[in-house]
Amino acid sequence: MTYEKEAERIGPMGRAEERRARQRGGRRAAPKRSSGAAGPRAAGTRAAGTRAAGTATVIGSAAGNRSVGAESDTRAPGSRAAARAASSKAPKGRIRRLFTWKKLLGTFFALCLLGMGAFIVLYLMIPVPEGNAAAEKQSNVYKYSDGKTLARQGEVNREIVDLDKVPKGVQRTFVAAENKSFYNDVGIDFKGTARGLLNTLSGKGKQGGSTITQQYVKNYYLTQDQTITRKLRELVISLKVDRQKSKEYILAGYINTSYYGRGCSGIQAAAQGYYRKDASKLKVEEGAYLAALLQAPSQYDWAVASPAGRKLVKQRWNYVLDNMVEQGWLDKGEREGMTFPVPKDPQAAPGMEGQAGYLVEAANAALKKQLVEQGTAQDTEDAEAMIDRGGWTITLNIDKKKQAQLEKAVKTTLTSKLDPKKRKVDAHVQAGAASVDPKTGKVVAMYGGVDYVKHFRNNATRLDYQPASTFKPLILAAAVEEGAETQDGDPITARTIYDGDSRRPVVDSNGNKVGFAPPNEDEADYGDVTVQTAMNKSINSVFAQMGVDVGMDEVMKVAGELGMDLKGEQAVPAQTLGTMGASPLEMAGVYATLDNHGKKVTPALVASAEHKDTKVRFPDPIGEEVISREAADTVTSVLTGVVDDGTARTSVRENPARDGQQVAGKTGTSDKNRSAWFTGYTPGLVTSVGIFGEDMSKNGKHVPLYGAGGVERVNGGGFPAQIWAAYTFGVMDEVTEFDLETDQGAAVEPDQTPTASDTPSSTPSSQEPETEKPTSDPPTTTPETTPEETPTGDGQESPEPGNTPTTPEIELPEDPDDPQNGQ
Template sequence: MSEEKNESTKDTKNKDKSSDSKKPSRRRSVGIVLLGVLLAAILIPLGVFVVAYATYDVPEPEEVTSKQVSSIYASDAETELARIVPPEGNRRQVELEEVPEHVQNAVLAAEDREFWTNIGFSVTGFGRAVVGQLTGDGSAGGGSTITQQYVKNSLVGDDYSYVRKARELVYSVKMTNEWSKEDILAAYLNTVYLGRNAYGIEAASHAYFDKPVSELTVEEGALLAAIIQLPSQLDPWNDPVGAETRWNYVLDGMVEMGELSAEEREGMVFPETRDPAEYSAYTEATGTNGMIKNNVIAELGEVGITEEDMTTRGLQITTTIDTKTQEATLDSVEAELAGLQEDARAAVVSIEPGTGAVRSYFGGDDATGWDYANAGLQTGSTFKIFGLAAALQQGIPLSAMYDSSPVSLPGDIVVNNWDNSDSGYTTIAEALKRSYNTSFIRLQDDLYNTTQDTADMAHALGVARSLPGVPATLTENGGQPYEGIILGQYQSRAIDMSTALATVANGGVWHETHFVERVETSDGEVLYEHEVGEGERRVSELVAANLLSAMEPIAGYSSSALAEGRTSAAKTGTAQLGDTGQNKDAWMIGATPQLSTAVWVGTADNTSAIFNEWGGNMFGSNAPSAIWKSTLDGALEGQEVLEFDSPGQINFGSAPNQLYYDPVPAYTPPAYTTPAEAEPTEEEASEPEPVEEEPAPAPEVVVPEVPTPDEPEGGGIEIAPGLVIPDFLTG
């Protein structure tokens, strides 16, 4: 029994020894597993990081593009007319040197005080962020450095995921190794969002303080830096207390960094910001500048500058618009339209004859509305100059005598003059001054190709060959135009009429009408510069000089002689509203050697009558002439008084019977915008009022009791069923 007990005790001791011997082994196994897990936790991410680091390509600083504003300036390259703002943000790129050091330091104090020394991320900050993610403690703090914020905004996006955060980390480290710190800071300052639809420190400086970043004070720079954390919430107009608290944090940080003395800090006052209501980041243009912008954008496309260029390269676009001429134009229009009916509208285009540069442009005062300067309108008697130019080119001199009595056309249509006058035979020069319809119908009949020669001359001098909705101008369904072309039956635009007269004023040499002088990127690269060149001769110098000579008396005859005794060549015109005896279009076109200006006045819908300031019929010698004179007087004030060349003699058949032009379509500005309510549709703007097939005698014109100036205007006729010739209708 005793032996069994001893044996049992021995077995138990042996088991205990065996068990004790296994414990260290188990501990070692657990330790090895834990070590393996720990190594895997370190090595696997490290391996992934190494692979990603080798795989990811960080673009060069100049290769990263951000949406930014392009600016359109007047010819002085300083006066901003409009902006091209991408939907993705209002941003203006600036060099780091343009940002004051105190503004840079304020941003670092707010967002990344270890920026100059960290490796692209903050180890302590990153650790806090990880703890916060694992514990759900949002107060643990963030870990994004300036480099990480920039990478997120420009390269990896801001979706919430660990994969995105890992990519951000890899890019940040690699960017720190491949970019200079200065490049990273500059890129960040140009892309960071600061509220008020402002992206980048320059745009924000204008949004909050209405000044460039280079002029920001320490206090102002600290406020912009404070806003970065919560751009909309910390806008002082939304949360003044929160904004000031964060502002104090930034300034205190600058003191801790040694970038601001405690004494300076003590005396600083929270800065005032501009009212957000007075600033709109997406206001691209106001008034007629919106129409200038449309013309500029269309022209940029013609010279190969893309929409991407306009929205990513911060273009500085210098136009041809002369501030003095533009101001004179706007003042003239405002003064004259103020005394007219509520729906009165105007168009004015001034072009420099020697270059084709558009020096002033007014198409309406609604930036997104109907552009009357680029709309097809009936031109009335102003079109007589093209028939006369064709006649001069074919050797018919200004001294040629033409009958001014009524003239009969096929279909028993009788053409009279605007006042039913009949002066018998007069020179064609006198007929132009008095705007005799009858004389010009007869003159056109003497041209080799009659009405076609009038059309060809107009195209040669600069009238567009097509309009939006009108594939071919100055033609009757693709065929030869009707007799009424010389009286302004067909549509042309103010910009066409100014271009054509500029060609004549330049001695018959045409230059391309253009709005853009120079295009430069934000980093100084010149993308485009307009070259004037020698131009193209479109009509002989002899013909141009004679035509100008015939037009010289007309401004004075219309009580619109220019100041300082300046010589001008001009022509008035009106287009009648159907058979009502009232007018719907009134024109004055005229040029000096320095400037060609075309003026139109009518109504918003172009299908109702336009009246002068006395309530009577509007003629070209009324508001259009007043606008024309005031524009040129203001634009040319202080400039040398120049004369046109004296005309050489044209004897019958002695002028060259040839047009010097390349039949390439003349410059065509962009399609005008869809009109707003009560403004003309293309059909309404292009079709004359219908009349009976057998026209009745024109109604008697009632002369208003108030006096009106003498009017050297042309008449009008119906030369085919349903086609009314402007100015005056009679039967």
């Protein structure tokens, strides 16, 4: 055996004996060596043993009762047993040294510091953004005069309201439902947010736990995406918003941007959608239901909820109220007396169908005009953009009852009688009307057409049809106001005599012809007649001459002061026939000024318009006196004759619903029967009705109305007067009489017996005229039109053919504007 092998054999055995000796606590003798071993190998072994012994001596002195041999065996190099023992103990020692409690605690604090640092960086880097467009978008809300909703315009059913318009108790229902610590927290719920982040990471989706501030931030500044990035931004922005804004601001934003179901965004729309009332009128129990809805709007909507859904929303409702009691916001006794407020059934949001669109369009036009005039908008385009952005609450002066009655009157007296399949002309019939309170100037009703979605243009405000003979009272008003005289030097009054023959040349103050000789309807001659009779019969030749006697400049000036828009119109004799454009709304305003004893009435459709940051100031509809009371009252007195003994007597005077009501008014029928009018009034209500011929297949071309509705000719005393009577007498609360300061006209008892020299034998009086039927049959053919070479304009109204008298002493012929004739 070689030396190396011997050393290898002895080494392990010596180390094993050493371990046994340590266990026994004693010493062992050195191993015996073979005596025959000699030579270099033996010497080497002995030398090694000597070195080992020396080492053992040193170690033994330090370690106590350990033998030199034992230590020598333990430290011998190359031992497999020692390697195995070391390898079995090393991993456990390293783990213990690596995961000590001090290191774990240090790591935790390090991670916390790292997280805090990262959050500080995020806080500095993430700004509070602008509110997103969807959260700010609102509808415009239009209301009747009584506050009930007329229509909404806009893509989003939202109307933002200030928090002070929401009862305090209702405000607290949302806090009790969503975030009881809202008034004291810093805007975030760390625990809930951490849970939300974990749920997002694990794919569990949306979870609760957010504060009201966080939900407001999500609604107003962010999106509904469920991502870690969005959640972190929500956390940072919520902290900043809570520092920068008041709790009231945040709560207002939350209840105004939340979605409540039924297409309702914001508490105002929800209050209307579920309880048909404004948010300011909500009760605490109703607010608790709306607050409960936010957890699951579709599931908790009482109208469509399943039995389980109804049970859940009731539980949620009770939870909200119990929390309010717990917070000291609601008296326990009051809470116990509350019953669940069952919401009303869903109702379709008012659209633009029917008359709503016309009213909204007209209200927007009035608002745009006022925004520019008061300097809120730079121009019309700027004003239009302001309205289109939404958020306006616009209250109209429209009276809901009167509006419904006007619509009913048009339907029953006109549209129900139209049959385009039977008569092609019936497809061209358009109606428009406007009704004004003369004492306040409020537009209380308006009819714009058959349906806004079918006929876009508003017939009540359009200015492209001629008012025809409804202009004649303005000529008389100018005559009385200016103290005008005839060519003979006689003051123009209701009793003044004029030549009523057709095509009589009009002359100036020097007796010179002015080149205007208008025909009466059907070329009828009346001879000498009073102004009162000329008004009753709507005789063109009389008022053409009267206009020149007064001075056309004065006539146009007075017409403008009364309310007609005559910009660009020439002051020529042809205007006496009403050849300028006008609308029913405009004519209602003119006649309202007459009814108001000469004080200017500017029809006001809009009562108020408010935006969150803007309140529009509208001028007073009642202005100063533009003509004297005597002039206005004289015209009113004369116009009572048109109703009692003129072209409107059948439709108005003889209407059984009149019940003795005093009425003044004037009919009008334009050339070629393109339009027909009746503008009439009582002491408390003025209404103008127009019927227009319009061919929509030819881009709205004006067309005749002959034969429409089954009548031979549509005149002012027919459909327009019938609509007027059905409406006015339908909304009349009491019978009234005019308070007039004049001694002229059909409404006034004459102060002397007229003679044959200055009046016709049929003198106007306050007595009710006889209700005789016309002595002639209606015409069987369509009346001829005015010769083109004669400038006549529209408003050619006169008696029927074949009834022309030879002298004024004979009974005057009937006028074609009377529905008993020509219909």
